Amino acid sequence: MTDLQGHCAAPFEAVRAAFIENFTARGELGAAVCVTVGGEPVVDLWGGWADPGRTREWRRDTLVNVWSTTKGVVALLAQILVEEGLLDLDAPVTHYWPEFGAAGKEAIPVRHLLSHRAGLAAFREPVSVTDLYDWDGVAARLAATEPWWEPGTRSGYHALTYGFLVGEVIRRIVGSSPGDCLRKRVTEPLGIDFAIGLPPTEDGRVAEVVLPPRDPSGERAALFAQASPMARAALANPLLGADTNTGPWRRAELPAVNGHGTARAVAQLYALLAGAPGGPLGPAAVERVRQGQGACVDLVLGAAFGGETELGLGCWLSGRRGSYGPNPRAFGHDGYGGSFGLADPEARLGIGYVMNRMGTRVADDPRKTALIEAVYGAL
Structure with a gap:
């Protein structure tokens, strides 16, 4: 690796040690970690490298695709609209998006979209990456789709569809795309280096993502073997290809999977979900974000987790598994390959971790676990 850069307050030296060990023992290529306390x-x-050829050092302002860590940012946008009185989570989706009521979906409330309980975890017909770049076309497909299960009864991880579902509600309310809403309401006013839909002027500082090897542990194969036809459709989506390193992918708005940012930005955004001082969410909103929507074995990822999990309104709760530290009411979101964002209101904590060499674990990558344990050990 290149020399480690940045700063680490004295009580958190164990985090520096864990970060270095991710390079020396866990195969890190290039990465960044940021921890905020009280904002x-x-x-x-x-540190490390922004490309597999090791020709570009990872810098303070290096951006990278954080995959599903983006979902927590979309949840933040929705909660801001609730705070502004523009969104009612218990209103039917059709109040904002009338066409959504087709195929028996007229009664689904907005909260089911945020908690992956709408029954729309997969498209019913194959879609290509190019199809995903057509926002109106994808929204029309989802509006016409019949739920795969009775909405509200179980969660089933909406790996790709989440961003379009919540994003279309946001678009109908504010009159512009989720990426534009994020820029105008959050990132520009607060100086946060994160985008959904990256302009070409920023390409020079984007790290090249290295896709994981073909399932050497057999975890994904086992997950598919145990999955229902719906879950297989949800998991066998186009985001598993190398398109993340292309201009069209970066330019598109795929709010479930293609946010680009620094670790600092991820930590700042998740700190806002934890109620950071001066942020858009007050205490009541923070409680709303982590309001459990029902523990269950997830219909898509159940085999990967090996038991019950619970979603709040846009993020996973740490719960008894401790996926986001020892506080069961902490919450966060992992990204495909290893990135994550964490919010802990009690500890006034926000954590962001980003990297470009993707791991093979579906959740709880060992690099993530090591960093979280080190942070909480320092508190």
Whole structure:
């Protein structure tokens, strides 16, 4: 690896050690981690390489695709609209998006979209990556789709569709895309380096993502073997290809999977979900974000988790599994390959971790676990 850069407050030296060990023992290529307490950064470290050829060092402002860590950012947007009185989570989706009521979906409330309980975890026909770049076309497909299960009864991870479902409600309310809403309401006013739909002017500082090897542990194969036809359709989606490193992918708005940012930005955004001072969410909104929507074995990822999990309104709850540290009411979101964002209101904590060499674990990558354990050990 290149020399480690950034700063780390003295009580958090174990985080620096865990970050270095991710390179020396866990195959890291390039990465960054940021920890904020009370909205202030106590750890902000980066190192390694932004490309597999090791010709570009990872820098303070290196951006990378964080995959599903983006979902927590979309949840933040929705909660801001609730705070502004523009969105009612218990209103039917059709109040904002009338066409959505087709195929028996007229009664589905907005909260089911945020908690992956709408029954729309997969498209019913194959879609290509190019299809995903057509926002109106995807929204029309989802509006016409019949739910795969009775909405509200179980969660089933909406890996790709989540961003279009919640994003279309946001678009109908504000009159512009989720990426534009994020820029105008959050990232520009607060100086946060994160985008959904990256302009070409930023390509020079984007890290090249290295896709994981073909399931050497057999975890994905086992997941598919145990999955229902619906879950297989949800998991066998186009985001598993190398398109993340292309201009069209970066330019598109895929709010479930293609946010680009720094670890600092991820930590700042998840700190806002935890109620950081000066942020858009007050205490009541923070409680709303982590309001459990019902524990169950997830219909898509159940085999990967090996038991019950629970979603709040846009993020996974740490719960008894401790996926986001020892506070069961902490919450966050992992991204495909290893990135994550974490929010802990009690500890006034936000954590962001991003990297470009993707791991093979479906959730709880060992690099993530090591960093979280080190952070909580320092508190």
